[in-house]
Amino acid sequence: MTDEVSPPARTRTGRPPRSEQQKGELRTRVAHEAVRLFAQRGVTATTGEAIASAAGISVRTLWRHFPSKESCVRPFLDEALTGAAELLRHWPADTSLVDFLRQCYAAGVITPPGDELLTVLALMHREPALRTVWLEVHEDALPVFAELLAARWGASARSLEVRVHAATLNGALRAAVEEYERDADPREDPTACIFAHLDAALSAASRGFPT
Structure with missing residues (x-):
């Protein structure tokens, strides 16, 4: 054998x-x-x-x-939204989102946007193809924000209420950045401008729909 x-x-x-x-x-x-x-x-x-x-x-x-x-260009956009999600993981249970972000801004823990990200935002104004990528990034961010909010509230990320709040948060972030991109002034601090728009957007969302 x-x-x-x-x-x-x-x-x-x-x-x-x-x-x-x-x-x-x-x-x-x-x-x-x-x-x-x-x-x-x-x-x-x-x-x-x-x-x-x-x-x-x-x-x-x-x-x-x-x-x-x-x-x-997605890595720079993904990095910005990943940073936002990471910040939200430290949101205290006894503090409103608006107050928490104001505290973060005052403490200087909100990361300023890099030059590449600012360039992408400026290009989006005249390059529709880049705006499409921007919208795709926000679409991908929705389930991430839903999971964060669901964990905070002990709810399902698939529940309608959680998804509505995730969409509101996502929309506020998007609207704040687009508002900055539309009226950007190179003489002003980008972080301060974007935060001011975000604060206004979230404050409007927290008041609910006007009657």
Whole structure:
């Protein structure tokens, strides 16, 4: 009787898979170059090939991480909404949302928007394709806010009341940023302006519909 010989183990060929950290760094690098090129040339005149070349990657790698050239700006938008969600996780149970955010602003714990994010917001005013990405980001943020509010109230994230409040919060954030984007004054502090609009939006929401 002869001993069975096991087949040799398959070895992986090609480039090893990237870690999550490496993927994040790559996406940020692509986003940085995309924003720079969009600001210089406009979205229409900027190709995916140009973005990939500027970021030092292949076009194939670019499309593996981003479905379109416009979506290359998403990391900066996602980062802003992720920061908002993280801040809300520290919202005390005995404090209203408006008061909590006012306290955060006074304490200087609200992260100022970066230059790339401000550039994206400015570009949205004249680039409809980037506005579409902005709306997609807010659509994806809805379930995140619903989960946060549901956990706070001990309710289901699928309940109508929770989803309405999540949509209100999401809408207030969106309206505040769009109000800033529409009337941005380079001489004013972006953080102060956006917070003032957000404070006004949430205060209006807390008063409910006018009779």
